[in-house]
Amino acid sequence: MPSSKVVSRPPSLRRRARRLPFGVAVTGLAAALGVLGSTVLPGAIGTAGASGKVPLVVYAAEGYDSAMTAAFQKATGIPTRLDDDSTGPLLAKVVAEKNNPQWGLLWVDGATAFALLDQQGLLYRGFEPNVGWTTLGKAAVPRDKSYIPTGITLMPAIVYNSKVLSASQLPTSYQDLLSPTWKGAVGMNDPAVSGPTYPFVAGLMNQLGGVSAGEKYFEQLKSNGLHVFQTNDVTLNALEAGTIKLALIQSSAGIGAMLKTPGIKVAFLPKTTVLPGAIGIDKGASKTVRAEAEQFVKFVLTKEGQRVQQSGDPTGDSLYWPVIKGVAPKAGLPSITSIDAQTINPYTWGARENAVNQWFTNNIVQ
Numbered sequence: 001m002p003s004s005k006v007v008s009r010p011p012s013l014r015r016r017a018r019r020l021p022f023g024v025a026v027t028g029l030a031a032a033l034g035v036l037g038s039t040v041l042p043g044a045i046g047t048a049g050a051s052g053k054v055p056l057v058v059y060a061a062e063g064y065d066s067a068m069t070a071a072f073q074k075a076t077g078i079p080t081r082l083d084d085d086s087t088g089p090l091l092a093k094v095v096a097e098k099n100n101p102q103w104g105l106l107w108v109d110g111a112t113a114f115a116l117l118d119q120q121g122l123l124y125r126g127f128e129p130n131v132g133w134t135t136l137g138k139a140a141v142p143r144d145k146s147y148i149p150t151g152i153t154l155m156p157a158i159v160y161n162s163k164v165l166s167a168s169q170l171p172t173s174y175q176d177l178l179s180p181t182w183k184g185a186v187g188m189n190d191p192a193v194s195g196p197t198y199p200f201v202a203g204l205m206n207q208l209g210g211v212s213a214g215e216k217y218f219e220q221l222k223s224n225g226l227h228v229f230q231t232n233d234v235t236l237n238a239l240e241a242g243t244i245k246l247a248l249i250q251s252s253a254g255i256g257a258m259l260k261t262p263g264i265k266v267a268f269l270p271k272t273t274v275l276p277g278a279i280g281i282d283k284g285a286s287k288t289v290r291a292e293a294e295q296f297v298k299f300v301l302t303k304e305g306q307r308v309q310q311s312g313d314p315t316g317d318s319l320y321w322p323v324i325k326g327v328a329p330k331a332g333l334p335s336i337t338s339i340d341a342q343t344i345n346p347y348t349w350g351a352r353e354n355a356v357n358q359w360f361t362n363n364i365v366q
Helices: 011-016 022-032 065-076 087-096 111-119 135-139 197-208 211-223 232-241 251-260 287-300 303-311 346-350 353-365
Strands: 005-007 056-060 080-084 105-109 147-155 157-161 186-189 227-229 246-249 264-267 272-281
Touching: 056 065, 056 087, 056 287, 065 080, 065 287, 065 303, 087 105, 087 111, 105 111, 105 287, 111 147, 111 197, 111 272, 111 346, 111 353, 135 147, 147 197, 147 251, 147 287, 157 232, 157 251, 186 197, 186 232, 197 211, 197 272, 197 346, 197 353, 211 353, 227 232, 232 246, 232 251, 246 251, 251 264, 272 287, 287 303
Parallel strands: 005 080, 056 080, 056 105, 186 227, 186 246
Antiparallel strands: 105 272, 147 272, 157 246, 157 264
């Protein structure tokens, strides 16, 4: 059986990679990869391997993606190549390669990103695996079936040090964060760098009534001493060092920190935003590659695939809520029904991502 080729970085480096808005990232990549429009790279998708099967190229930003591609290849014999990177560079590559795609499927967190790719005509539509969806899973399937949910996290979780704060001292609303009590005490990631943070920003804007109301809120939060960091690691380090008292980050990262670090706890404010992990298939893929990609999706959503997904990154991305019935979440995850969560329209907010991130960079980060 052909070996699986993994193009990967250590997880710590991958989390530090800059997530640029599409327009900025694509400009740089297009210049560096200008030949993509007319040249097929060695080993590009569509080239048959020694087994006679076409390699499936997987672009992914999940902590368990290496374990999953290896398990899929072992189970099916389909040669699989993994390009493991952070979300932003992968999305930029997908757009830069639109005239000559080098990928078969994309697997990252955030339905807004897939909605934007779908609006640009880059995703294959109409495929939905025959599985028993949970309520959240079914709600995450788009009407045109252009991407497939594979798990749910939430954005944000409130992460705190119980040696510094008691549960009774925590804020109970986002408005509480504007009070003098939390002046200089709150930290979050930059949505133009951290892939899951834009859906948090969009979700808060949605909750507050729109972009303008959300912008006003973040301006007030900045005036109250908001700290903006680039990655989960940096934000959590600031929490542990006492630079901040509350970290607003992805639930999987927060719960992972809780499992690893004594005293770290996680809570949720009302209307935290549902963040689906999802897979999209290249619209321009050959019939053979598309069939392999569909097989990959089906494998991920089997019990075997879910075991791999839940074990591949046990204190990170594996801490998700399953989207198919009969699969229990990992120990340490609270019941999803106990959390007041909202689902935002990914097509409405995906189209606004570049503009919102640019505003955030210009007005909150700087």
